[in-house]
Amino acid sequence: MSTFSIEFRDVSLTRPNGARALDHFSLGVEAGEVLALVGRSGAGKTTVIKLVNRLLTADAGTVLVEGRDAREWDPIALRRRVGYVLQDIGLFPHMTVADNVAVVPGLERWTAERTDARVRELLDLVGLPPQQFAARWPDELSGGQRQRVGVARALAADPPVLLMDEPFGALDPMTRAELRAEFRRIQQKVRKTVIIVTHDMGEAFALGDRVGVIDAGRLVVCDVPAAVAASTDPRVRQLLDAVIATQREASAER
Amino acid sequence: MNALFSFWIAHRVELASLLGQHVLLVAGSTLVAVAIAVPLGIFAARRPRLAAPLTAIANIVQTVPSLAMFGFLLPVPFVGGVGARAALLVLILYGLLPIVRTTIAGLQGIDATIREAGVALGMTPRQLLRLVELPLALPSIVAGVRVAAVVGVGSATIAAAIGAGGLGEYIYRGLSMVDTTVILAGAVPAAVLALAVDGSLLWMERELSARRRSWSRRVVASAAAVVTGIVLVSSGVAARQAGGAIVVGSKNFTEQLVLGELIAQSIEREGLPVQRRLNLGGTLICDRALLTGDIDVYVEYTGTALTAVFHQPVSMDSTGVFSSVRDLYARTGRTLLPPLGFNNTFAILVRGSDARSLRLTTIDDAARESAHWRAGFGYEFVERPDGYTGLAKAYGMRFPQPPHVMDLTLSYRALASGQVDMIAGDATAGLIKGLDLVQLDDNRHYFPPYDAAAVARAETLLRYPQARRALERLSGRVSPDAMRAMNYAADVEHRDVRAIARDFLDR
Numbered sequence: 001m002s003t004f005s006i007e008f009r010d011v012s013l014t015r016p017n018g019a020r021a022l023d024h025f026s027l028g029v030e031a032g033e034v035l036a037l038v039g040r041s042g043a044g045k046t047t048v049i050k051l052v053n054r055l056l057t058a059d060a061g062t063v064l065v066e067g068r069d070a071r072e073w074d075p076i077a078l079r080r081r082v083g084y085v086l087q088d089i090g091l092f093p094h095m096t097v098a099d100n101v102a103v104v105p106g107l108e109r110w111t112a113e114r115t116d117a118r119v120r121e122l123l124d125l126v127g128l129p130p131q132q133f134a135a136r137w138p139d140e141l142s143g144g145q146r147q148r149v150g151v152a153r154a155l156a157a158d159p160p161v162l163l164m165d166e167p168f169g170a171l172d173p174m175t176r177a178e179l180r181a182e183f184r185r186i187q188q189k190v191r192k193t194v195i196i197v198t199h200d201m202g203e204a205f206a207l208g209d210r211v212g213v214i215d216a217g218r219l220v221v222c223d224v225p226a227a228v229a230a231s232t233d234p235r236v237r238q239l240l241d242a243v244i245a246t247q248r249e250a251s252a253e254r
Numbered sequence: 255m256n257a258l259f260s261f262w263i264a265h266r267v268e269l270a271s272l273l274g275q276h277v278l279l280v281a282g283s284t285l286v287a288v289a290i291a292v293p294l295g296i297f298a299a300r301r302p303r304l305a306a307p308l309t310a311i312a313n314i315v316q317t318v319p320s321l322a323m324f325g326f327l328l329p330v331p332f333v334g335g336v337g338a339r340a341a342l343l344v345l346i347l348y349g350l351l352p353i354v355r356t357t358i359a360g361l362q363g364i365d366a367t368i369r370e371a372g373v374a375l376g377m378t379p380r381q382l383l384r385l386v387e388l389p390l391a392l393p394s395i396v397a398g399v400r401v402a403a404v405v406g407v408g409s410a411t412i413a414a415a416i417g418a419g420g421l422g423e424y425i426y427r428g429l430s431m432v433d434t435t436v437i438l439a440g441a442v443p444a445a446v447l448a449l450a451v452d453g454s455l456l457w458m459e460r461e462l463s464a465r466r467r468s469w470s471r472r473v474v475a476s477a478a479a480v481v482t483g484i485v486l487v488s489s490g491v492a493a494r495q496a497g498g499a500i501v502v503g504s505k506n507f508t509e510q511l512v513l514g515e516l517i518a519q520s521i522e523r524e525g526l527p528v529q530r531r532l533n534l535g536g537t538l539i540c541d542r543a544l545l546t547g548d549i550d551v552y553v554e555y556t557g558t559a560l561t562a563v564f565h566q567p568v569s570m571d572s573t574g575v576f577s578s579v580r581d582l583y584a585r586t587g588r589t590l591l592p593p594l595g596f597n598n599t600f601a602i603l604v605r606g607s608d609a610r611s612l613r614l615t616t617i618d619d620a621a622r623e624s625a626h627w628r629a630g631f632g633y634e635f636v637e638r639p640d641g642y643t644g645l646a647k648a649y650g651m652r653f654p655q656p657p658h659v660m661d662l663t664l665s666y667r668a669l670a671s672g673q674v675d676m677i678a679g680d681a682t683a684g685l686i687k688g689l690d691l692v693q694l695d696d697n698r699h700y701f702p703p704y705d706a707a708a709v710a711r712a713e714t715l716l717r718y719p720q721a722r723r724a725l726e727r728l729s730g731r732v733s734p735d736a737m738r739a740m741n742y743a744a745d746v747e748h749r750d751v752r753a754i755a756r757d758f759l760d761r
Binding site for chain 1: 365367368370371372373374375376377378381385386389390
């Protein structure tokens with residue numbers, strides 16, 4: 001019996017074009033833990049989280065969500081217990097901020113009062129005062145505000161698991177730093193099991209309780225940030241060097 | 255301009271009814287097209303391999319000219335024939351393509367991220383469609399509905415050719431009377447209707463794209479208003495059309511309209527309710543309509559029935575032709591009544607000025623001039639076995655170029671204005687006198703007799719002996735002079751056809 005909230009056991013997956021996306025991938029995420037998954041583009045990071053909410057299914061091996069094989073879950077029920085935040089956010093442009101947040105409560109047939117209270121609570125949580133933002137349209141928001149709505153929408157039905165795919169990737173550095181702090185604050189309150197995918201080792205260190213490095217569909221290392229920083233594996237060093245280079249550029253700009 | 259307004263005022267009840275029929279045709283066909291095309295588009299958008307062939311089929315349907323489409327549908331049981339049913343079917347077929355295409359485009363144009371977000375939030379495919387895909391595709395779908403409805407307003411004018419009513423009736427009537435006012439009386443409201451439909455659906459499209467909070471309510475409200483309007487109009491039209499025991503048809507030229515009206519009124523004078531389906535295109539359409547029971551009676555010409563309907567060789571003997579045609583009709587459940595009293599043979603016509611200066615009295619005289627003449631003939635005359643080919647052979651005509659094929663009624667004007675030098679018209683046409691044209695003598699007796707006679711469904715005559723009485727009373731009563739005078743009154747004096755028929759019966 002697994003103690004993990006999410007567990008990958010020897011999972012392999014081949015893309016439709018024949019390329020290996022995941023190759024005997026194993027990993028466990030504990031309840032309430034933030035796992036940051038780092039890797040370059042195409043390393044298989046997004047594949048990992050799409051296996052959790054069954055947007056993809058494994059060819060071999062098992063993905064367990066709350067102790068149950070993802071293939072045994074009803075995919076609709078599974079997805080409603082797993083919040084998902086996309087890089088491009090994917091807010092529904094024909095719905096207001098409040099309606100976007102209220103989508104899953106609507107699917108779950110909550111009463112109007114309960115939904116309304118929950119939407120207000122969540123908008124407050126993500127730092128968007130409801131009286132100011134509830135009636136706005138997505139295209140009237142800044143990128144950072146939109147991402148906050150995306151997080152509120154994912155948390156609406158209080159799912160135990162939250163998946164975040166490059167959630168801050170499209171934002172400017174200032175907003176990104178602000179939202180990272182915000183994320184930590186929110187996570188303090190809600191304590192979800194979180195898998196956050198990023199290509200930025202700096203972001204992974206800032207957000208993750210543990211950091212997993214993935215390369216060519218294999219898990220290279222998975223440990224607390226200090227241990228990963230000390231790794232001598234060339235694939236890990238490469239990602240670390242990129243962070244140092246960015247920081248040097250940033251200080252040069254100053 | 256004044257003539258147009260006074261025409262509308264004089265015919266305001268009829269105008270309202272035709273406009274109502276037009277709106278009903280377009281609204282009804284567009285609604286059904288939406289009900290078929292949107293699900294079809296949704297189905298196709300999810301199966302990209304199907305989308306291409308489906309649009310290709312809809313495309314092919316779209317390219318079939320509407321008049322040809324009506325022709326194809328004539329012999330089809332249940333949905334075909336003449337009347338509003340067949341017209342609705344054609345308009346629905348035309349409406350499918352734009353709506354299917356924009357539904358597919360609208361659904362495929364949705365950002366993949368947005369769709370993925372919906373799936374990841376735990377929407378079932380149906381919820382995704384209802385909550386995300388359809389609302390986002392709606393402006394595009396409405397754009398397709400707009401195209402379908404505007405095209406429908408135009409196509410519906412052609413539906414008058416198969417007796418479906420609508421504003422096209424004025425256009426066809428005006429064409430056959432060569433009366434611009436009557437053409438405009440139908441064309442102007444049709445154009446205004448098209449603009450109104452276009453404008454209101456464009457407004458709806460913009461409202462939907464602006465996606466303000468109240469949009470769904472507005473759509474529901476406007477859809478409800480449209481549907482209510484349709485129901486009101488349709489009940490009005492239905493009330494008008496109810497209770498016509500006997501359906502009188504006619505072909506689409508002045509003399510046929512007068513004769514149709516003559517038959518209709520004399521049956522009405524026997525106390526039977528009559529439904530008029532006048533202006534039904536050519537011989538083929540009327541014959542099919544009579545066979546299928548869409549109409550009960552119309553006037554045919556013996557020579558035309560012999561050659562064009564029954565494909566028998568041409569004969570010169572008037573009595574012989576009548577009795578063989580009567581037998582042929584009887585075999586197919588139809589009764590040919592005794593002739594009305596005039597022979598509407600083809601008249602080879604030239605300008606009066608040419609006839610006088612070149613001393614033309616016979617077709618032989620004209621054949622001499624044919625080498626430097628242009629000829630213009632109606633569609634039927636070019637195709638018929640007793641038409642142009644045989645005439646040219648019989649008289650040795652040699653035109654430098656093939657004859658211009660044009661609408662029969664327009665050919666009179668074309669001759670008078672010098673665009674062509676010889677036409678084949680009707681011997682009883684009122685325009686012959688009105689436009690100073692001269693009929694040449696068929697000195698080689700090429701044309702068979704064309705005695706006008708009513709032909710009716712036998713079962714109708716059995717069921718309504720009063721109808722038979724009314725038709726028999728007309729036999730032998732319409733002399734060539736009387737017919738020409740009535741045509742003249744309609745074509746040249748622009749008198750109302752109903753009044754002309756009434757005056758004749760009152761005499």
